Amino acid sequence: MNSGINSKTEKIFQFFWTAFFILITVIAMIPILRVISVSFSSKDAITAGRVFVFPVGFNTEAYSRALQSGSFVRAFGYSIVLMLGSTAVNLLMTVLAAYPLSKKGLKGGGIIMTLFVLTMYLNPGIIPEYLNVRDFGMIDTVWALIIPGALSAYNMIIMCNAFRGIDSAIYDAAKIDGCSQVTTLTRVALPLVYPTMATLGLFYAVGRWNGISDVLYYINTSSLYTVQMVLKQFVEAVNVSVEEGMTTNLIAENIKAASIVISMLPMLIVYPFVQKFFTKGIMIGAVKG
Known part of the structure; x- marks a missing residue:
């Protein structure tokens, strides 16, 4: 009898939270769907305020206009290369710092780890960083x-923590086989923490792709502007002349929305392939085995 009650309670609990998270997801998707809809809608529908989550008067002229902008296309390609290079450097630095600190016998490891942790709480601010x-x-x-x-x-x-979660017997076996620390890291440890690396790689990639504050502070040359910086300028400055508006089905909102959608594409393409590593990757790195 107790089992039946618990089972029913659990089903109600699961149904409630499933419905709740579906509702939250739908609410979160509305702004994204509206931007996509505006990018594909006609100027009359947008001006009349008839566009919400579905396109009205479907057209793709805005994408043609956005892709004809040389600065936007150049910044898009440059940002992809920058994101890949930056993510590679981030992962390399993370692995090279984490692997030795995961060793119990590392002299001064506790002090070094404490210094790393302090950087999470003691942010000097933008002025010292700029200097x-x-x-x-x-x-x-x-x-x-x-x-x-x-x-x-x-x-x-x-x-x-992901490295610490690897069974010490595996490290001992590698040592007995004559593996150096570099060989142990590259051929033994890294393949076992691949989900964690994939997860952190996505974190780094998203952070770089969406980053704009460092471009504002440190970059003055337009050729080094990332897609987010160019998108910011594009959204602020793009316009459609009266004469052009009479011969096309465009207004500024079309082009702005299309540019935003194009800038979201890399993350939308990459995420489904890496999403499966999220839970496993974070759990491996969160609990020592």
Whole structure:
């Protein structure tokens, strides 16, 4: 009897939370769907306020106009290369810091880990960061977008715990076989923490793709602007002349929405392939085995 009651209660509990999270997801999707709808809608429908979550008067002229902008297309390609390079540097630095700190016998490891943790709580602020970047001669260079954020202490701790979760017998077996620390890391440890690396890689990639504050602070040359910076300028400055508006089905909102949708595409494409690693990757790095 008790089992039946518990089963019924559990089903009600699951139904409630499932419905709740579906509702939250739908609410969160509405702004995204509206931007997509505006990008595909006609100027008359947008002007009349008839566009909500579905396109009205379907047309793709806005995408043609957005893709004809040389600065936007260049920044889009540059941002993809920057994101890939920055993510590679981030993961390399994270692994090189986390692997030795995961070893119990590392002399001074506790002090070094404490210093890493302190950086999470003691943020010096943007002015000391800017002066630091300037003194290293990185202002108006691509390195200003890579080096200052090359390592996240939070992500390093997750990776460190992932390495600690590997059975020590595996490390002992590698040592008996004559593997060096580098070989043990590359051929033994990394394949076992691949889900964690994939998860952190996505975190780093999303952070770089969406980042704009460092571009505002450190970059003055337009050729080094990322897609988010160009998108910001595009949204602020784009317009459709009266004469052009009479011969096309466009208004500024069309082009702005289309540019935003295009800038979201890389993350929308990558996420489904990495999403499956989320739970496993974070759990591996959160609990020591």
